[in-house]
Amino acid sequence: MTYFNFPHxxxxxxxxxxxxxxxxxxxxxxxxxxxxxxxxxWMYSANPEFSKKLGEKGWLGMSFPxxxxxxxxxxxxxxVITEELLVAGAPVAAHWIADRQSGxxxxxxGTEEQKKxxxxxxxxxxxxxxxxxxxxxxxxxxxxxxxxxxxxxDCWELTGRKIWSxxxxxxxxxxxxxxxxxxxxxxxxxxxSQFLVNLKLPGVEINPIEDMTHQKHxxxxxxxxxxxxxxxxxxxxxxxxxxxxxELALERSGPERFLSHYILLDNFICExxxxxxxxxxxxxxxxxxxxxxxxxxxxxxxxxxxxxxxxDVQAAFVKEAGNVFEKKLIETIREMSNLIPxxxxxxxxxxxxxxxxxxxxANSLRGGTSEIMRGIISKQLGLR
Amino acid sequence: xxDEAKIILDICNKILLKNVDHHLRLNLEPISTQFKTxxxxxISSELTKLLVKEDLGGAGMTLTDIIPIVQLSAQYGxxxxxxxxxxxxxxxxxxxxxxxxxxxxxxxxxxxIQIKKDKISGNFKSIPYLNLVEKILVETEIKNQKYIILxxxxxxxKLQKNFLSEPKFDLDASELEIISMMEKPEQIDVQNxxxxxxSIQSFGAMExxxxxxxxxxxxxxxxxxxxxxxxxxxxxxxxxxxxxAASGASLSTLKNNNKNFYNLKSTAIPKIRTxxxxxxxxxxxxxxxxxMGFTKEYELSYFTKALxxxxxxxxxxIYWQNILGKLFLNQNKNLWEFLNH
Numbered sequence: 001m002t003y004f005n006f007p008h009x010x011x012x013x014x015x016x017x018x019x020x021x022x023x024x025x026x027x028x029x030x031x032x033x034x035x036x037x038x039x040x041x042w043m044y045s046a047n048p049e050f051s052k053k054l055g056e057k058g059w060l061g062m063s064f065p066x067x068x069x070x071x072x073x074x075x076x077x078x079x080v081i082t083e084e085l086l087v088a089g090a091p092v093a094a095h096w097i098a099d100r101q102s103g104x105x106x107x108x109x110g111t112e113e114q115k116k117x118x119x120x121x122x123x124x125x126x127x128x129x130x131x132x133x134x135x136x137x138x139x140x141x142x143x144x145x146x147x148x149x150x151x152x153x154d155c156w157e158l159t160g161r162k163i164w165s166x167x168x169x170x171x172x173x174x175x176x177x178x179x180x181x182x183x184x185x186x187x188x189x190x191x192x193s194q195f196l197v198n199l200k201l202p203g204v205e206i207n208p209i210e211d212m213t214h215q216k217h218x219x220x221x222x223x224x225x226x227x228x229x230x231x232x233x234x235x236x237x238x239x240x241x242x243x244x245x246x247e248l249a250l251e252r253s254g255p256e257r258f259l260s261h262y263i264l265l266d267n268f269i270c271e272x273x274x275x276x277x278x279x280x281x282x283x284x285x286x287x288x289x290x291x292x293x294x295x296x297x298x299x300x301x302x303x304x305x306x307x308x309x310x311x312d313v314q315a316a317f318v319k320e321a322g323n324v325f326e327k328k329l330i331e332t333i334r335e336m337s338n339l340i341p342x343x344x345x346x347x348x349x350x351x352x353x354x355x356x357x358x359x360x361x362a363n364s365l366r367g368g369t370s371e372i373m374r375g376i377i378s379k380q381l382g383l384r
Numbered sequence: 385x386x387d388e389a390k391i392i393l394d395i396c397n398k399i400l401l402k403n404v405d406h407h408l409r410l411n412l413e414p415i416s417t418q419f420k421t422x423x424x425x426x427i428s429s430e431l432t433k434l435l436v437k438e439d440l441g442g443a444g445m446t447l448t449d450i451i452p453i454v455q456l457s458a459q460y461g462x463x464x465x466x467x468x469x470x471x472x473x474x475x476x477x478x479x480x481x482x483x484x485x486x487x488x489x490x491x492x493x494x495x496x497i498q499i500k501k502d503k504i505s506g507n508f509k510s511i512p513y514l515n516l517v518e519k520i521l522v523e524t525e526i527k528n529q530k531y532i533i534l535x536x537x538x539x540x541x542k543l544q545k546n547f548l549s550e551p552k553f554d555l556d557a558s559e560l561e562i563i564s565m566m567e568k569p570e571q572i573d574v575q576n577x578x579x580x581x582x583s584i585q586s587f588g589a590m591e592x593x594x595x596x597x598x599x600x601x602x603x604x605x606x607x608x609x610x611x612x613x614x615x616x617x618x619x620x621x622x623x624x625x626x627x628x629a630a631s632g633a634s635l636s637t638l639k640n641n642n643k644n645f646y647n648l649k650s651t652a653i654p655k656i657r658t659x660x661x662x663x664x665x666x667x668x669x670x671x672x673x674x675x676m677g678f679t680k681e682y683e684l685s686y687f688t689k690a691l692x693x694x695x696x697x698x699x700x701x702i703y704w705q706n707i708l709g710k711l712f713l714n715q716n717k718n719l720w721e722f723l724n725h
Binding site: 004005016087265280321 | 425452459484488591592594595598602612613617618619621622623625626628629630632633634636637639652653656657660701704705706707708709710713718719720722723725
């Protein structure tokens, strides 16, 4: 009767030692480079130099084959590193998408040439990616994308607009989901393909979009009939939907779905540790229980991916439960402050809290809205 | 799962599938044929001795091994002291006492205990299924020493006002015959063990509730279409599924190490998480079932009543949140160290 299994995976000594190594590295690197921890750092805090240092340590492209410059480590090792980077608020935004999902897509679907060309650069922290899924008229309804790639004798001609492309202005490539056949309303998921698009090509226009926090981390990316070589096709023509679903599982299941604002929680505890009311302590116990459960779920998914399983639905659980957790976290921190007025909090804590409060509405939108996650779960349960 | 554990789970499944239904739950009497048949099959298949050491005649399984069996029993809504007997026999076995060949029940809620010449007197609280057993195992403290005592039932049983799932009794005992009495080994924490059993049972019951919701909403039609096609209903059921999944994951550390059944942190995390989930699952499952779920005849209420009973035992999740919060604050660690330790 078990509907959704999250197998228990034990963190062994090798992983524990790896955690310690990452911690030591971060401490040293933050101090010597005057890096300040940030909340939601995987979206807002890009530092290409830091990404390169991670590459030098061998902590990017962890699971990729050695022959393409990867490290042939496990997804669990990658998971541990990812957690430690998030918890430290490290500036990981530049390489995040490339390391999390784009590289894996290329390994899985790319040609030998694509792998040789790009994977070593991802692993060294020198090649960044943006996501090319959403469009101005296609948000949650991804199958309705209008960006079109027309096949000619010698190339693909790509025309369309992608939106909410985080970090496109810093990125070298974008994996673009495009129609390669006209929309068939009876089979909306057919006729889609993925393309590996070099963002430096002529005809690519990247326009920043200022978000409600006055930051310009995401963009509109316009393709004005750009010419792509035949080998820009990623994977199989017409199989874009199937490919993108797998990519979304990588996007949704990671610890960034519940550790984006961990640094706020940690700073809050440091400041209020000895001033908490019984109610605050009680709320803290709830946070600990929920957070540890989410970690178990996400770690288990990392193992499932490692074992070549398809935890698409489990990923939707982590995404949705993580979003709910982080939204509650902000509210709970307000309750836990034991009637100490916000004005009396330290300036660094106030800053983190304000950033988190302003940024939190995006959590349940990026990577698929809550409504989409619940739709995926319903479908799996046979309700749709 | 080991092959042996799979075989045992299969045997258990067959027995419960054949014998447990809502009729049994609503007509639970020690003299009923249905109860006697179920009991005979469970006892004769030695399922109550799964945790008993092999040299005492048991299967020698571990606490982590029997998680799927506790879960399965709760999925079936098994209204008998099956799991209570497994745990009681386990405790006896840990004390090198032979297991019982009958159902027994247990409690650790005792007051005014006195022992005189192999006789026990005192007040025993919240004893599940006392009407279906002849012997009781208790953990109690006498002069700063904890004991585990098996004694014969007697005296007056007082049926507690409970959540109407499993019957629970208080017992005022006077000079009842002790069968075994041993000092409790320090490494065993009976209360945490019982709490963890309840967390596993809660997870199993919530899985069953999810199944009932899916089945009911896929069959019942309103406004010309099945309930499952309404987005609001899908939303409710997906939230139930999410809570069920999180509850299962929260039990993860118990699967790792038998000692975690006694560990405070490993106990608090699933106790809190399954407690939170239970509240949501009870409310949402009744909402999607409408009036049908509120009837005695339809089985949903058996499971939601069980959840309400279990989540309020040994302190509710709010109580345990406070314990877990203090456990962290009293250690000289930052939160990340605490979580990873």
